[in-house]
Every structure is written in structure tokens, then in C-alpha cells.
């Protein structure tokens with residue numbers, strides 16, 4: 001049986017939702033990260049990701065400038081760091097350094113990989129469009145990396161208000 005619900009109420013049933021981190025770098029070499037739940041694979045030949053990034057995000061500005069970035073799958077041990085980079089803007093804050101996360105150089109892009117991530121994808125901007133109110137970024141994956149430790153588990157968002165495996169803030 002089904003009952004009529006608001007879209008918000010029905011969307012509330014989508015969890016658990018995957019979370020990725022978009023890693024970017026500014027002109028001075030400062031690394032920035034943001035958390036993203038609106039992400040999906042949209043092509044496997046060539047391999048492509050689509051991410052939805054709010055107009056106010058510093059990440060959007062940096063992707064438009066550099067045309068390259070990294071998408072990382074944070075591990076379940078990174079809930080606190082993910083919440084931090086996902087609730088603070090990087091315009092005036094060095095989130096890469098302050099997060100305490102570790103980075104290693106990538107192969108093909110100037111932006112670093114997240115050392116302890118479950119996986120990292122080096123991405124190049126293909127196109128951007130806006131079918132609704134959110135800018136959508138389509139990128140091609142040009143290199144990928146996985147953690148040596150197969151037991152590293154992905155972080156997921158368990159519910160509205162960013163319930164990152166035990167950590168919760170309301171928004």
C-alpha cells in the first residue's frame with residue numbers, strides 16, 4: 001500500500017546515501033575538500049561521474065578554474081573529517097590542513113589523492129549544466145586508485161541532517 005507524501009518525506013527514505021569528497025586546489029596550491037551526496041556514475045565508456053554542487057561552494061569556483069579535481073570515497077573512519085569539510089566553506093579556511101587528512105600526489109592531475117580513502121578517482125571537467133536549481137558537473141575519470149587494505153569500508157550518510165555513521169548535526 002502507498003500513501004501520498006510530500007517529496008521531502010519520500011526523499012527522506014533514500015538513506016543510506018553514499019558520500020564522496022571532492023578535492024580541489026586553488027591557485028596558491030591550497031587543498032580544499034567538500035562532501036557530496038549528489039553523485040552518480042553516468043557513463044562507463046568513457047567513465048564519467050556527475051556531481052551536484054551548490055552555487056555557494058568554493059569547490060565549484062575551483063573546478064571551473066582548474067578543470068580538474070579528485071573524487072574520493074572516504075572511509076568509515078573519516079566521519080568527523082567529512083562532517084567538518086562538509087559544513088565549512090573553504091574560501092577563507094585551509095580545510096585541507098585543518099582536517100588533519102593526509103594526501104599523496106596524483107598521477108595525472110595537479111590535485112592530490114586522499115591517502116586513506118577507500119578509492120580515489122582523478123577527474124577532468126567535461127561539461128557543466130543546470131537543469132534545475134543546482135549546477136551539475138560532469139567529469140571524465142582519467143585515473144583511479146584503491147586502498148591496499150581491502151577491508152576499508154565506505155562512509156555513508158544514514159539520514160537527513162548528515163547522520164554520518166554515528167555523528168549527527170542538524171541543518
Ligand SMILES: Cc1cc2nc3c(=O)[nH]c(=O)nc-3n(C[C@H](O)[C@H](O)[C@H](O)COP(=O)(O)O)c2cc1C
Nearest residue numbers: 034035036037038053054057058059086088089090
Ligand atoms: C554528508 C554531506 C553531503 C553533502 N552533499 C552535498 C551535495 O551533494 N552538494 C552540495 O553542494 N553540498 C553538499 N554538502 C555540503 C557541502 O559539503 C558544504 O556546503 C561545503 O561546506 C562546501 O565546501 P566549499 O565551500 O569549501 O566547497 C554535503 C555535506 C555533507 C556533510
